[in-house]
Amino acid sequence: MLRDHLISAAHLSRDDIEAVLDHAAAIDADPGIVRGRHAGRVLALCFFEPSTRTKMSFETAMKRLGGDTIDMGAVESSSVKKGESLADTVRVIEGYADALVLRHPSEGSAKLASEFVDVPLVNAGDGAGQHPSQTLLDLYTIRENAGLDDITVGIMGDLKYGRTVHSLAHALTEFDVRQHFISPESLRLPRNVRYDLHETGAEVREHTDLDEVLPELDVLYVTRIQRERFPEEREYREVAGEYRIDNEVLADASEDLTVMHPLPRVDEIAPEVDETARAKYFEQAHNGVPVRMALLDGLLGGDT
């Protein structure tokens, strides 16, 4: 089980992942096995940019473990506004907490912060970089619905800036997974992620058209194409419309297709899909709590 910082999914071995997922499944089945285990311990939530799901699920996870959370609040009301460095901020907060969760708008921020603290630090999103705890809950959801070996996964949307995509792509290389990436040319996977996938020998293909690959997929992981990435609203509309799924688009998909999304969605998945058995994105979000309980339990040294 993980005992150190969690900075990048690229650092997770298959054994690490399976240990967390197995522990999460055990907690899911019987939350009583960890009830009160971390009473008196404190998790610091350091969110330098807005978050709803990630922050609340970490908070819930820690409280269900019997511990408590502290929150630095909005950046506008914190010492960051006075120009304090990230390094100083986490060094101070380390003195108040047993572990830190960091969300920050700059790539590499979690790695930098981890160099200044001794308590475990979890990267909860560093700019367009990585979001490894999201990946653990994504993998948990995939395992529950499709298994994690000998499957074909399509990842669609903003692959360039989507940190959940970068982490998931890395982690899937630990399993027997065929990966297909579907995006506009301008939002293809960044060079460093493609480099890593190539280095691992992963079976990867890139597409601009979902139809090319949809019938083969066991999992379709949809991400939001972010309006703010486009200089013109018209360009965004043209592209975003191409990557919207509804029941008609999914007509050629496998009956057992699992549709996932890290949320929030805007209009890339039509609400009518919610009513089908394929829609797993709310289940995926709910899985964040047991998975983060398992992760924190390991990082805080309570799983043995």
Next chain:
Amino acid sequence: MSDTDKELRVSKIRDGTVIDHVTAGQALNVLAILGIDGSGGESVSIGMNVPSDKLGLKDVVKVEGRELSQSEVDVLSLIAPEATINIIRDFDVIEKNRVERTESVTGILVCPNHNCITNADEPVRTAFAVLEDGVRCSYCGTIVRGGDVAEHIDAHGSGETAL
């Protein structure tokens, strides 16, 4: 080419370092890596696009009164992998070494990703892992291909490398 021409281009120095077989066009970047901008008073000679049997064309950099540190030599391997380092004392070559490939470079390159935390005002030095054909930021993962590395040299940085 006459002997006189050759002598002009490759005139001897008394004490210092001759960096030979530098990739053509990289001589000024070599000076940047060494932190030499003329303000330190070193006597420097540069030959650019000099004919070379080995490389076709090469650059040569000669620095009077200065021997390179190992870390400086290692950083040179990023932009001049074929370079040879000749240490000169009293007009004689007393040591001749090839540059060696390093595993990482610290504090000498600026990450081109403006959103990388190393470009914020944080108490941290840049760090790059050396790849087969380029370098990679150890913080944000951005990859800089070999031919583009020189564009990201921080002339004011002080390099450190790790083997």
